[in-house]
Amino acid sequence: GAVVSQHPSRVICKSGTSVKIECRSLDFQATTMFWYRQFPKKSLMLMATSNEGSKATYEQGVEKDKFLINHASLTLSTLTVTSAHPEDSSFYICSAIRDSSYEQYFGPGTRLTVT
Amino acid sequence: AQKITQTQPGMFVQEKEAVTLDCTYDTSDQSYGLFWYKQPSSGEMIFLIYQGSYDEQNATEGRYSLNFQKARKSANLVISASQLGDSAMYFCAMKNTGGFKTIFGAGTRLFVKA
Numbered sequence: 001g002a003v004v005s006q007h008p009s010r011v012i013c014k015s016g017t018s019v020k021i022e023c024r025s026l027d028f029q030a031t032t033m034f035w036y037r038q039f040p041k042k043s044l045m046l047m048a049t050s051n052e053g054s055k056a057t058y059e060q061g062v063e064k065d066k067f068l069i070n071h072a073s074l075t076l077s078t079l080t081v082t083s084a085h086p087e088d089s090s091f092y093i094c095s096a097i098r099d100s101s102y103e104q105y106f107g108p109g110t111r112l113t114v115t
Numbered sequence: 116a117q118k119i120t121q122t123q124p125g126m127f128v129q130e131k132e133a134v135t136l137d138c139t140y141d142t143s144d145q146s147y148g149l150f151w152y153k154q155p156s157s158g159e160m161i162f163l164i165y166q167g168s169y170d171e172q173n174a175t176e177g178r179y180s181l182n183f184q185k186a187r188k189s190a191n192l193v194i195s196a197s198q199l200g201d202s203a204m205y206f207c208a209m210k211n212t213g214g215f216k217t218i219f220g221a222g223t224r225l226f227v228k229a
Contacts, residue, residue, distance in 0.1 A: 046216060103162060106152075109158040
């Protein structure tokens with residue numbers, strides 16, 4: 001099956017700093033990647049849809065200036081949490097799809113803790 | 116608007132027994148896909164099973180089967196012969212065919228008792 005990796009798996013950063021999370025499709029080209037946020041014991045909340053070479057489409061209520069998404073290639077999308085605050089602490093999960101595939105391939109997630 | 120409803124926040128099942136996790140959905144689209152994912156405590160999302168809205172047969176994947184009742188807009192997951200490793204969070208999800216967005220239900224936490 002298709003493999004999606006995320007790096008780092010865990011990150012602790014200080015309030016006010018920025019942190020970048022990478023999402024890579026290892027064995028396929030992902031035309032579209034998604035970024036989700038998951039609070040403890042809650043469902044996945046779609047933050048944005050990322051298409052290679054174009055601007056990300058953000059869901060309502062998600063601050064695009066705070067959560068910067070770059071989909072620079074068909075195998076890499078990055079999420080940068082800028083000027084992080086403790087309330088940004090969460091589990092961030094990316095997923096990727098291939099053309100003509102109904103299935104999303106999820107990364108293992110990144111647990112962000114802002115102190 | 117599309118919506119996925121999972122009404123069981125938590126479920127208990129005895130090891131080796133079968134369990135049904137409920138999922139109902141709402142959509143005005145004719146063509147859509149329904150998914151079930153498992154999320155263990157490690158956090159990874161594991162794809163379990165898929166049902167297309169035009170599929171006439173219920174999907175099955177090993178111990179997992181999807182009880183698809185289109186008229187009732189329900190897509191319940193049946194896990195047969197539960198194992199201790201099945202203890203996890205389970206999410207029902209839906210995506211329009213040809214669309215990109217997937218919406219998720221609130222999830223059901225399954226506890227398998229020895």
